[in-house]
Amino acid sequence: MASASDSSPPVAPVGEPRDRVDGRAKVTGRVVYAAEAPVRNAVHAVLVSSTIARGEITAMDAASVERSPGVLAVLTPKNMPKLEYVDAKFHAEKRLPLGDLRIYYAGQHIAVVVADTLERALYASTLLRVSYREEPPVLGLGDPAAKIEWPKGEMTGPLQFEKGDVDAALSGTGVVTVKQTYSTPIETHNPMEMSATVAYWENGKLTVWDSTQAVVNRQKALAAVFGLKPDQVRVLCPFVGGAFGCKGDQWPHTFLAAAAAQAVGKPVKLMLTRQQMFTGCGHRPVTEQTITLGADGQGRLVALRHESKSDDSEVGKHIEPCGAGSSAIMYATPNLAYTHRVSRTNIASATFMRAPGENPGTYALESAMDELAIALKMDPVELRLVNYADRAPHNGLPFSTSNVKECYRLGAEKFGWSRRNPEPGSMRAPDGARVGWGMATATYPAHRFPNQARIRLMLDRDGGVRAIGAAATQDLGTGAYTVFTQMTAMLVGLPFERVKFELGDSNLPPGGVSGGSATTAGVGQAMSEAAGKLRQAMLKRAQENSGSPLAGLTPDQVVFQGGRIVAANDPSRGVELSAVLKGGPAYIEGLNEANPAGADNLPAKQKAYTFQSFGAHFVEVAVDERLPIVRVKRVVSVMDVGRVINPKTAGSQVQGAVIMGMGQALLEETHYDPRTGRVVNDNLADYVVCVNPDVRSIETYFVGEPDLLFNAIGCRGVGEIGITGIAAAIANAVYHATGRRVRDLPITAEKLMRPA
Amino acid sequence: MDEPADSLASASFFTGARDVAAGISRREAIARTLKAGAGLSVLSQVGGLLRGATEPPPSPSAPGPVTVTLNINGDAHTLAIEPRVTLLDALREHLGMYGTKKGCDHGQCGACTVLVNGERVNSCLTLAVMHPGDDITTIEGLADGDALHPVQAAFIKHDAFQCGYCTPGQICSAVALIKEGHAKTDAEIREQMAGNICRCGAYQHIVAAVREAMQPTG
Ligand code: FES
Ligand code: FES
Numbered sequence A: 001m002a003s004a005s006d007s008s009p010p011v012a013p014v015g016e017p018r019d020r021v022d023g024r025a026k027v028t029g030r031v032v033y034a035a036e037a038p039v040r041n042a043v044h045a046v047l048v049s050s051t052i053a054r055g056e057i058t059a060m061d062a063a064s065v066e067r068s069p070g071v072l073a074v075l076t077p078k079n080m081p082k083l084e085y086v087d088a089k090f091h092a093e094k095r096l097p098l099g100d101l102r103i104y105y106a107g108q109h110i111a112v113v114v115a116d117t118l119e120r121a122l123y124a125s126t127l128l129r130v131s132y133r134e135e136p137p138v139l140g141l142g143d144p145a146a147k148i149e150w151p152k153g154e155m156t157g158p159l160q161f162e163k164g165d166v167d168a169a170l171s172g173t174g175v176v177t178v179k180q181t182y183s184t185p186i187e188t189h190n191p192m193e194m195s196a197t198v199a200y201w202e203n204g205k206l207t208v209w210d211s212t213q214a215v216v217n218r219q220k221a222l223a224a225v226f227g228l229k230p231d232q233v234r235v236l237c238p239f240v241g242g243a244f245g246c247k248g249d250q251w252p253h254t255f256l257a258a259a260a261a262q263a264v265g266k267p268v269k270l271m272l273t274r275q276q277m278f279t280g281c282g283h284r285p286v287t288e289q290t291i292t293l294g295a296d297g298q299g300r301l302v303a304l305r306h307e308s309k310s311d312d313s314e315v316g317k318h319i320e321p322c323g324a325g326s327s328a329i330m331y332a333t334p335n336l337a338y339t340h341r342v343s344r345t346n347i348a349s350a351t352f353m354r355a356p357g358e359n360p361g362t363y364a365l366e367s368a369m370d371e372l373a374i375a376l377k378m379d380p381v382e383l384r385l386v387n388y389a390d391r392a393p394h395n396g397l398p399f400s401t402s403n404v405k406e407c408y409r410l411g412a413e414k415f416g417w418s419r420r421n422p423e424p425g426s427m428r429a430p431d432g433a434r435v436g437w438g439m440a441t442a443t444y445p446a447h448r449f450p451n452q453a454r455i456r457l458m459l460d461r462d463g464g465v466r467a468i469g470a471a472a473t474q475d476l477g478t479g480a481y482t483v484f485t486q487m488t489a490m491l492v493g494l495p496f497e498r499v500k501f502e503l504g505d506s507n508l509p510p511g512g513v514s515g516g517s518a519t520t521a522g523v524g525q526a527m528s529e530a531a532g533k534l535r536q537a538m539l540k541r542a543q544e545n546s547g548s549p550l551a552g553l554t555p556d557q558v559v560f561q562g563g564r565i566v567a568a569n570d571p572s573r574g575v576e577l578s579a580v581l582k583g584g585p586a587y588i589e590g591l592n593e594a595n596p597a598g599a600d601n602l603p604a605k606q607k608a609y610t611f612q613s614f615g616a617h618f619v620e621v622a623v624d625e626r627l628p629i630v631r632v633k634r635v636v637s638v639m640d641v642g643r644v645i646n647p648k649t650a651g652s653q654v655q656g657a658v659i660m661g662m663g664q665a666l667l668e669e670t671h672y673d674p675r676t677g678r679v680v681n682d683n684l685a686d687y688v689v690c691v692n693p694d695v696r697s698i699e700t701y702f703v704g705e706p707d708l709l710f711n712a713i714g715c716r717g718v719g720e721i722g723i724t725g726i727a728a729a730i731a732n733a734v735y736h737a738t739g740r741r742v743r744d745l746p747i748t749a750e751k752l753m754r755p756a
Numbered sequence B: 001m002d003e004p005a006d007s008l009a010s011a012s013f014f015t016g017a018r019d020v021a022a023g024i025s026r027r028e029a030i031a032r033t034l035k036a037g038a039g040l041s042v043l044s045q046v047g048g049l050l051r052g053a054t055e056p057p058p059s060p061s062a063p064g065p066v067t068v069t070l071n072i073n074g075d076a077h078t079l080a081i082e083p084r085v086t087l088l089d090a091l092r093e094h095l096g097m098y099g100t101k102k103g104c105d106h107g108q109c110g111a112c113t114v115l116v117n118g119e120r121v122n123s124c125l126t127l128a129v130m131h132p133g134d135d136i137t138t139i140e141g142l143a144d145g146d147a148l149h150p151v152q153a154a155f156i157k158h159d160a161f162q163c164g165y166c167t168p169g170q171i172c173s174a175v176a177l178i179k180e181g182h183a184k185t186d187a188e189i190r191e192q193m194a195g196n197i198c199r200c201g202a203y204q205h206i207v208a209a210v211r212e213a214m215q216p217t218g
Helices: A023-027 A063-067 A118-125 A166-170 A215-226 A252-264 A358-376 A380-386 A404-415 A480-492 A518-546 A577-581 A604-608 A647-666 A724-737 A750-755 B026-035 B040-046 B087-094 B150-157 B166-182 B186-193 B202-212
Strands: A043-049 A056-063 A073-074 A108-115 A129-134 A145-147 A159-163 A176-184 A196-203 A206-212 A233-236 A270-273 A289-295 A299-311 A337-345 A434-445 A452-459 A465-470 A500-504 A560-561 A564-567 A569-575 A586-590 A612-623 A629-638 A697-703 B066-072 B073-082 B112-117 B119-122 B135-137
Touching: A023 A724, A023 B166, A043 A118, A043 A252, A056 A108, A056 B040, A063 A073, A073 A118, A073 A252, A073 A380, A108 A118, A108 A252, A118 B087, A159 A577, A166 A289, A166 A299, A166 A577, A166 A724, A176 A358, A196 A252, A196 A289, A206 A252, A215 A233, A215 A252, A252 A380, A289 A358, A299 A358, A358 A380, A358 A434, A358 A647, A380 A404, A380 A434, A404 A612, A404 A629, A434 A629, A434 A724, A452 A480, A452 A518, A452 A577, A465 A480, A465 A577, A480 A500, A480 A518, A518 A560, A518 A564, A518 A586, A560 A569, A564 A577, A569 A577, A612 A724, A629 A647, A629 A724, A647 A697, A647 A724, A647 B202, B073 B087, B119 B166, B150 B166, B150 B202, B166 B186, B166 B202, B186 B202
Parallel strands: A043 A270, A206 A233, A299 A337, A465 A500, A629 A697, B066 B135
Antiparallel strands: A043 A108, A056 A129, A073 A108, A145 A337, A159 A337, A176 A289, A196 A206, A196 A270, A289 A299, A434 A612, A452 A465, A452 A586, A560 A564, A564 A569, A612 A629, B066 B073, B112 B119, B112 B135
């Protein structure tokens, strides 16, 4: 008997390119982001930030702030209510805001001003007088005053790792080696929506609208800090205006908004300014990575060493796992070592930014692989094929599926790679610009976090059946509303139009963080289990009717199909869902069991595999000869992410990630003043991201197969893989165009003009 | 450490040529603001804002609320607001019309783009009191009942957004671009949409949507 449950391949509308279900609301300006919460009579909070990077506040004079028209409250370290730092795992920092007088970085919040209007709060916030005892800040990876840490533990794989004997292998006869250091600057997420919170208290209960990647984690963190039970806190976030990691962990402003609301006894609205987005919710830290590769005459890697440095503030918790995210996974080699080192500096706290570790890690490794291909006079694609890994080098476990070879093949074909002249500087555009073609591998692990989800079936007033799926997950612009609507429709066998999906509310069945590209897989698994529970409940009810055609069948022996529940082996035997629902309760529900804790929540049989997505980017750049500004002319990106639920939204995600990677390669860098430790370019005119004319042609393709070992739907994740490898592919193309290797991002005209 | 209270002269405020799409340039906006005679308090807040200044800024001229009637999407709204309230904040915080987005508050991102007498304007760069008698159109006013504006329909069809936060500004900008009639090629569409940042990176689809909406048969 065919089992309807957890192994059948998905059916339509899963896999179809559907328009976003929230599209109409988005193009008419009707979706609600956090700062737009339907809350009456909210007053406005504005944050005041430290102007020094290290030291202590010696005095604060808020008298003139308090006297300023419209001001309702000023919170400073002096009068801030004492909060408890508990449940550390949800916090982005090891400290609560306004908890002490110490200054760890410029931009640290030191006061909150609440007034009746935004304008009055903004003006009053400029009146606060602060005196500091200043200490020289520790800045940069090379600062000798920085405390150095060698973090233990695991992020994807172990953070410090060695197998075999790298040194011995590198000194073997006939071994061709490449050893180079690559660096990436501080990059800032800058989603278009600044982080925002609207908070209010009612009968001892706290309600918070927050721009977040994790409503349930927010709920837990707020409850713990304010000494409440989780059910006394509700967090809502129906829409997020982009996040990319900076809304993943709990940042201090959310606590401050809730504390301010408590202080004034009114709803409080707080939105970070664009300036504060550079220091108040993390960034990708600076990295410096030294890669050593050794290969034999056929190009086979005999050794790989990847030494990675990043930094964080003293109160930050972030490690950028560059080696663990790339060298641990990508190429077969008998001798492999990688290390991670963190310096403590007075730069604002760092955090995950789109593919943390994998992104800078693949930039370094894939640049070094290009240098190795040149040293060996091999084609870069060929070098990668020679070093194909069918199992993860760091743990020896086979990949559940890997179609990276197909990514190379299809990418090369669509791009026209066979027409490439390998000689640097040999290709020209009709206008005389130098043309370069480069490629690189992309990779990102598959995660799924514990999630619950429910599906309800009910009768409409018109007698038709409707399904509503729900989970306390988030749609960051990823298309979650749409793909989960598709999944619900598939799981209950109803047309797409008769299905809705709800998310972004901590009152719904608890979901995990929308990070690590884990949402579709994690919630998808929960949905699939919820559908099983729903089948059980519907079957039970159907069997209450004497003479039911489903009599004697178990839940495993029935399926939802075409608005009916039927015997899996004989679809003619069954009943209409509407008949089962008629005369019953308002709805019948399936809710999956709470998942056990544990990062990836994988059943034991899955522990025998490594779950990893791969892809390939092929890039053409043009570089003007006199003023060597790099233009990305075209990109072909091919990804294997398992089952694609919605090729339309998934393709958009890969395009967007490629564009963010183009910005990383050529434009983006957060500059800190080396004397003061303050961000110099904390605005969108000086922190330059790609704009429309920067983007010419990006083609995306998906290859691969459902990864049913990973979850019942067979999907991995799409959000991050597109930004891995792309900076290296561009850097490699720039080398091919110019013969110049720039090893520190971004690749600007100044760097290309420097004497070699 | 001293912080000049009014760092209007900071380079960041004046530089950056990214608001091509704005109906008015940043310099023009400042000039207009000054002409309106009510801008000092806004300006004093823009630069050195929120940074725990050790010296208090010069005391403001404490403007009280003034009455202004704004004509938005065909409806007249009378507001009593301080002269320093930007058109963006008037829409969002005083009228509860949140369709228009704040992405920077500095004229650098285009999220706040609205149409003023058919021209695209960064509503964070202009004061509400400067617009009595002007015809203001926001994202909420583009559709005709249930019938979407062709640009809105094309944005859905081409998946020209992800998070949707830049989208109202992109759409208002595109509507004006089409009316301006200067863009004939994809390259020209890209150039003339350069003032609207999309961090989700929907640019290629935005161009496809604008191209389609530009067709006479639309
Ligand atoms: S341009 Fe006005 S908010 Fe960015
Ligand atoms: S759709 Fe997210 S910023 Fe454009």
